[in-house]
Amino acid sequence: MPSKAVLFAVILCSAAPVFSIGQTPANKQEEINQHLRLAQQYLHGQRPDLAIPELKAVVALDPENADAQGNLGVLLFFRNDYAGAVPHLRAATRLQPNLWKIQGLLGLAELRTNDVRTGQQDLEAAFPHLTEEKFKFEAGRALLDSYTATGDLEKAATIASALLASDPTNTAMLYTAYHLYSDLSDKAMITMALTAPNSAQMHQLMARELARHSDDTAAIANYREALQLDPKLSGIHTELGTLLFNSSEENLRAQAEGEFKAAILANPDDEKAQLMLGIIAAKRGDYKAAYDSESRALNLQPDDSDAMLELAKVLVSMHQDDKAQQLLERAVEIDPTNYVTHYRLAALYRRQGQMEKANAEVAAYKKYKDMTDKLEKIFHDMRVASNQKNADASDVPE
CATH class of the missing domain: 1.25.40.10 (Tetratricopeptide repeat domain)
Structure with a gap:
């Protein structure tokens, strides 16, 4: 009231x-x-x-x-x-x-x-x-x-987003938003399963859920099944490529670049695929190709702080520290929680002898790194508990 x-x-x-x-x-x-x-x-x-x-x-x-x-x-x-x-x-x-x-x-x-x-x-x-x-x-x-x-979850989610925009750390509203989006996700999943259980989109949805629960092998299999059903499915090459890129298996990681190239062929404005191609090129030391791809990504999404960070790393490798510093400073403004950006910016400041600024960035790096580590532990513990619960349930005799 x-x-x-x-x-x-x-x-x-x-x-x-x-x-x-x-x-x-x-x-x-x-x-x-x-x-x-x-x-x-x-x-x-x-x-x-x-x-x-x-x-x-x-x-x-x-x-x-x-x-x-x-x-x-x-x-x-x-x-x-x-x-x-x-x-x-x-x-x-x-x-x-x-x-x-x-x-x-x-x-x-x-x-x-x-x-x-x-x-x-x-x-x-x-x-x-x-x-x-x-x-x-x-x-x-x-x-x-x-x-x-009244069951108008889409409208409720819109209001929740508006309220969070003015009070982003309101814990009650954060939980409400989480609950709403979870319910919307479940509703979409159930509707998809009932209306199109064998569709490419259903396999894509299953792949995303499986990847979210760290079942990468099954997720990759569902992505490939979706591609067989619909090779032009929106966004699927980028999703599969990202999963392959982050795989612990070298042979799977090697397949990621092909998926990102396929994504660009399907949609030249796929910013995520452009960025990932730049990251792959940088990893093999091809900084010109990395610069071109990451610059295109940033042109497509000028406020993508991840693209700014990756392009700044390439610029440092190309000995263009001033341009890299501008990008990193802008990236920190957009996303102050990215500890890697603070670390990279601290290194540039230290190289220039700006020790006060460097020390401030190191402090920010430690702060957000600690927060991220704690968050990852929470999610890890949640996954372990969920897996144990599922294993216990499977042991129950029918």
Whole structure:
């Protein structure tokens, strides 16, 4: 529920309301003004219970008063009288459509009175325009929960992404996003298995899942099966090439370059394949070919920090430290968590005698290297536990 602080952010009454005398008789206008003055007095005195009757009197006399309708709706909302708040909040947004906080409260009130569809519509309209972070988060969270309850996982995931963009380290939202994306993945997998169990895409999906669980042999077999079914399957050569490139078996690693070349033939704008071809060329000391491929990759994706790092490594080998430094500094800005980039940048600074900068990069390297090592241990332990659980299950007699 929005905090009390939000109340004063959405109150609309001004210190000196302006009214059109020509629209109401003078004595009626005087009565309205008197009620408004009392309402403002009570609000300033933190007595919303006394302000509510005054605002009710105003809207009874002048239903087209957007300020009074909005304020009355807000006060009733924060008294948990959602059913009572809805008509006044709705009237305010009808009279003044750009009252985004009021429309956000209207959506919340509608959800809490089980008018789910209308509540979603009002929150959808208001959410992109909300600027107060705390209220935006609460409105977005309510919309996300509503989507989840109605099974609109795609819409829920969109809201989760928007909330994480403004608060990337919110652990509750990170877990919610993880849960949503896992559910979406499971839903897509089940639908694929039911509708196209023998398709190339199903084998590609199985390959990705198997690779994620470190079953590389089965993953490679499924990628190859997918290619037999559809040689033009989007992205498959790059996915298979990456798996082969990272294999512990030399004969499999040797096959990776062919897959990346096939990917480029299918799609010259495959940035990942271009980058991987550059990395392979650099490994065998062909820095010109590496520079060409990695430069193309960076042109395709100018903010790819991995491409910047790899191209910087090639530039260092070509004795172009200044250009390499520019790329590494930009890469650190884009992805400060990549410890390899910090290490490489520290080496360049040290070579230039910039020891203060070098020491700062070494500290960053140690910090993010430690974080990465801990994260890898967590994932390793999770995989071991999962494999043990599966082994135990297989031992259970049927």
